[in-house]
Amino acid sequence: MSTYQYYEFKAVDRPLTSAEQGALGRLSSRADITSTRFVNVYNYGDFRGDPDRLMEQYFDAFVYLASWGSRELQFRLPRRLFDPALAQPYLREDFLSLRTTRDHVIFKFRVDVEDADGWTEGAGWLESLLPLREALLLGDLRALYIGWLAASECGIGDEEGGEDVEPPVPPGLGESSEELQALAEFLFVPMDLVAAAAKANPAPASESVPRQALAQWLSTLPAAEKDALLLRVLEGPEPLLGAELLHRFREAQPREQGSQSAGTRRTVGELRDAAEAHEAERERREAQKAARARVRELEALAPRESEVWREVESLFATRNSNDHQRGVQLLVDLRDLAQHRGTLADFQRRFADIRERNARRQGLMRRMDQAGLG
Structure with missing residues (x-):
């Protein structure tokens, strides 16, 4: 292998x-x-x-x-x-x-x-x-x-x-x-x-380093040192020259505040616990966002409910497996819409009729069952 x-x-x-x-x-x-x-x-x-x-x-x-x-x-x-x-x-x-x-x-x-x-x-x-x-x-x-x-x-x-x-x-x-x-x-x-x-x-x-601060620092360099730097530029490309100057500039500045204090440092176990909590919170927010998006989809579907039922019938009338899969997905949408509106009993009656008329089509029945429509 x-x-x-x-x-x-x-x-x-x-x-x-x-x-x-x-x-x-x-x-x-x-x-x-x-x-x-x-x-x-x-x-x-x-x-x-x-x-x-x-x-x-x-x-x-x-x-x-x-x-x-x-x-x-x-x-x-x-x-x-x-x-x-x-x-x-x-x-x-x-x-x-x-x-x-x-x-x-x-x-x-x-x-x-x-x-x-x-x-x-x-x-x-x-x-x-x-x-x-x-x-x-x-x-x-x-x-x-x-x-x-x-x-x-x-x-x-x-x-x-x-x-x-x-x-x-x-x-x-x-x-x-x-x-x-x-x-x-x-x-x-x-x-x-x-x-x-x-x-x-x-x-x-x-x-990024403010241009004014960098210019102020450069003005403090001795003239001979600046001439030497210019000569290095003229002699040929030096990919690290800019990094070298920025390194020197930062070394000349007061140390920035904002570093983490020793007293707030966590153990590996505490970090893992915090990561699990963060993951749970992220998944909760993502689920809420997905739920809100689903409600918007269903509300957009509501004005077309009758049309969608007819589309399901038309798709199931073909012998195309892709049409059947599309029809099953529309049934899932109609069921979710009924649950959202509190009209699930009406959906179940219409769905039972479709299922009865297609009871001998084992492939279609299997698709419905796999979609949780059984």
Whole structure:
């Protein structure tokens, strides 16, 4: 039986040289290799390369998916632009780890879910997750908190009876973000758990740097330093120059308030309880919304009730199974309308007549029974 493994590496900060592409080609004859991308798909066999080593040498992002439920995501950041100490509260052995080289900090998110429902194609995942790397460069730690949640969702902390305490909840965790939702899905973290966790710190995520504040900070830099920065711009594109300047700007600003206090941090067990309560409340609201929508549908149907009864008769008069299914669905609508208006006895009389006249049509009878009309 074939399996499925997907490996995709991405070079962001600099393109690969021809020599580097050649070295990668020797690792796999089936790979799709460009100056910024290295992709392998395996249905039999395994990749001969070491993803950790390739990340240290060449790449800034990596994603891996396997049909048996293993998933991995890595980001490589310049060490000068990210303080590893910021990540320490969120690290969980075998789930969210950090390693450093001379020039880089490398994050690894990993989960193994044995009962994963089938496999998901790997293409497209890295592009949807890549914005999280830039967010980390700007000091946004929400991805790391979700990585910690993934470890907790997989049972880490249960050995203490669920008493393991969460790290600080970053601001903005509850805000809508396609990349954070993609990360939660990638790591099998329920969004109800993320939403419940976010309630501990309602402060908004940091917004874009105001142009006036940035201009004021730049005016304080010595002229020689600004000249050096301009020279770097003229010498050629530097993808990280903007991130470097924003990092320096943020380091020069007073620390923002709104962080979660230690006294409000919850245990893994408390988070799970909160997630269950959030899920129940969400489902209740969704059920109410669906019920209101159904009432609107039935009220729109009411003026056409007689016409709909005739349409049912016409559909049942054919030999087309799709017509029969459509007619059964209209009967369901008519029954629900009768329940809504308190005229169920009238419906039952008319329905009994239709059923009697079609009693020998076993397929149609079966459709009615399956729809709960028996």
